[in-house]
Amino acid sequence: xxxxxxxxxxxxxxxxxxxxxxxxxxxxxxxxxxxxxxxxxxxxxxxxxxxxxxxxxxxxxxxxxxxxxxxxxxxxxxxxxxxxxxxxxxxxxxxxxxxxxxxxxxxxxxxxxxxxxxxxxxxxxxxxxxxxxxxxxxxxxxxxxxxxxxxxxxxxxxxxxxx
Numbered sequence: 001x002x003x004x005x006x007x008x009x010x011x012x013x014x015x016x017x018x019x020x021x022x023x024x025x026x027x028x029x030x031x032x033x034x035x036x037x038x039x040x041x042x043x044x045x046x047x048x049x050x051x052x053x054x055x056x057x058x059x060x061x062x063x064x065x066x067x068x069x070x071x072x073x074x075x076x077x078x079x080x081x082x083x084x085x086x087x088x089x090x091x092x093x094x095x096x097x098x099x100x101x102x103x104x105x106x107x108x109x110x111x112x113x114x115x116x117x118x119x120x121x122x123x124x125x126x127x128x129x130x131x132x133x134x135x136x137x138x139x140x141x142x143x144x145x146x147x148x149x150x151x152x153x154x155x156x157x158x159x160x161x162x163x
Contacts, residue, residue, distance in 0.1 A: 078091060
């Protein structure tokens with residue numbers, strides 16, 4: 001049986017889907033819940049816009065926008081790859097991660113040590129990625145990854161319902 005904390009989080013996400021908040025307010029609430037649930041210092045949502053571009057919604061800090069913008073410009077990094085591929089990406093050490101040789105060191109220079117990015121999907125529709133940033137080098141567990149996937153799935157449904 002899922003832990004009570006994740007059950008409470010899913011209940012809160014469901015409540016957001018019927019609130020009177022607009023998309024920006026809902027995104028901020030979703031990101032705050034993500035930080036609390038998934039124990040990260042910073043987070044944001046990379047959402048697809050027209051022409052294959054992204055927009056960052058609900059960032060916890062301007063540095064999240066900066067890190068996300070670098071990924072969008074370079075077309076390299078966990079969030080853009082999580083949005084394009086059917087998977088979740090994590091990096092325990094961004095500065096040394098060989099998958100993102102340009103973006104990783106730039107993210108580390110912004111103060112980020114590790115990251116987890118989970119695809120935001122509802123049915124067969126992908127709307128973007130949930131981006132969880134840590135200032136520390138963090139060893140994400142299989143449970144962390146599974147929780148992020150579940151959270152992202154419910155977050156996507158919440159975001160689509162208020163668009």
